[in-house]
Amino acid sequence: MRFALDLHIHTLLSPCAGIEMIPVNIVRRVQEVGIDIMAVTDHNAVGNAESVIKSALKYAPGLGVFPGIEVTSKEEVHILGILPSVESARKLESMIHSHLVNPPVKDSLAEQLIVDEDANFIRYEEHFLMGATDFSVEEVSDLIHSFDGIVIPAHIDRESFGLIYNLGLFPPDLEVDAVEVSKFAKESTLVNLRRLIPPDVPVLFSSDAHFLDDIVPPRSFLELMDKSFDSLKEALKNYGYVRNHKTGG
Numbered sequence: 001m002r003f004a005l006d007l008h009i010h011t012l013l014s015p016c017a018g019i020e021m022i023p024v025n026i027v028r029r030v031q032e033v034g035i036d037i038m039a040v041t042d043h044n045a046v047g048n049a050e051s052v053i054k055s056a057l058k059y060a061p062g063l064g065v066f067p068g069i070e071v072t073s074k075e076e077v078h079i080l081g082i083l084p085s086v087e088s089a090r091k092l093e094s095m096i097h098s099h100l101v102n103p104p105v106k107d108s109l110a111e112q113l114i115v116d117e118d119a120n121f122i123r124y125e126e127h128f129l130m131g132a133t134d135f136s137v138e139e140v141s142d143l144i145h146s147f148d149g150i151v152i153p154a155h156i157d158r159e160s161f162g163l164i165y166n167l168g169l170f171p172p173d174l175e176v177d178a179v180e181v182s183k184f185a186k187e188s189t190l191v192n193l194r195r196l197i198p199p200d201v202p203v204l205f206s207s208d209a210h211f212l213d214d215i216v217p218p219r220s221f222l223e224l225m226d227k228s229f230d231s232l233k234e235a236l237k238n239y240g241y242v243r244n245h246k247t248g249g
């Protein structure tokens with residue numbers, strides 16, 4: 001079946017996201033615009049992933065939600081990790097938290113809200129999430145893969161925190177499962193980027209939504225067996241094969 005994806009959505013746990021990004025608002029809006037599968041990807045944290053999953057079961061049945069994280073590497077590159085379970089996401093998070101280099105900034109912590117599926121306050125995240133880790137992009141990728149996660153460098157078409165702009169190239173040894181570009185990336189940008197990344201790597205469009213209005217109709221679709229994590233992983237793995245055979249290349 002063909003499913004629409006948006007694998008990059010923040011909640012109110014990210015200090016730069018709007019207070020309206022509570023689980024119920026997100027899952028309702030995501031379903032409303034026609035997305036079938038989403039991922040929760042807060043900066044360097046996974047504290048609200050389970051609440052969004054529970055909220056979807058309650059308020060947006062049928063919506064697929066994966067736990068995820070947007071990790072900041074030491075080169076200030078953002079890399080998404082999409083995880084098979086909340087448990088593995090939490091284990092990855094604890095590794096990330098022990099490698100965050102910036103000390104907590106007191107006033108910012110009040111903006112890092114962890115809530116339940118009905119938006120009841122649970123606690124503030126005590127690690128300052130807007131800092132970088134001391135992991136290189138390759139180390140972030142290896143770490144996410146060690147938890148059987150999916151690795152996707154985020155918004156590679158953007159100057160700020162984008163892989164290509166920050167490193168000047170796609171690192172030859174970097175293992176990724178897809179790359180992400182903005183939902184609004186122009187065709188000309190895509191043609192240019194395609195030359196810079198390995199040919200068998202899928203390009204996905206995501207919203208990187210920080211506010212409800214950022215959640216817009218999907219631009220990425222994949223043929224999947226079902227909405228499971230394994231099906232998504234499999235489809236990304238086979239993408240190069242399908243692509244090459246469809247184009248005869």
Ligand SMILES: [Zn+2]
Nearest residue numbers: 070078154161
């Ligand atoms: Zn980012």
Ligand SMILES: [Zn+2]
Nearest residue numbers: 008010070208
């Ligand atoms: Zn983001």
